[in-house]
Amino acid sequence: VVFDPGAKVICERAFADCPKLKNVILSEGLQAISAGAFSNCKSLLLITIPDTVIGISKGAFEDCVQLAQLQLSSGLKQIGEKAFESCAALQDLMIPDTVEQIGNGAFRDCKNLQTVKISANVSVVPDALFARCMALEALSIPGKVETIGARAFQWCSNLTEVHLPD
16 A cells, blocks of 8 residues: 555554555655554554654554564654554564653564664653563663553563663
């Protein structure tokens, strides 16, 4: 799927449950990806979020189990609850420093997630953010974080190293 540069919003569940959708090219100018927009697209492999996107809503990519490559935009400010929950093939994650808010369980059950860089501008690591990310081994909590939510790292069975701010 290739989007026209004039598209500003992908509406709620617009491409949900499209089992054969593999690649999505989002054009600059897109500003928001609504709730469940690509949820349950079991064959989705790659998505690059353009720099103009400022918000990814609840469950936008939930259960995209083959999603292995995710490039988040440098203009992104908000990642919704369960936005990437159960993206089992995802291994590396860099949340850009422009992100200020992340919803509960945004990356829960990403079983193969090994490396994570959390935005330096979040003040809350929300509930269940990385719960059941069983391959996660190490991470650093940014200095602005004031609260780590309930079950944020529950069942991260390979987590051996956590760096907390001074």
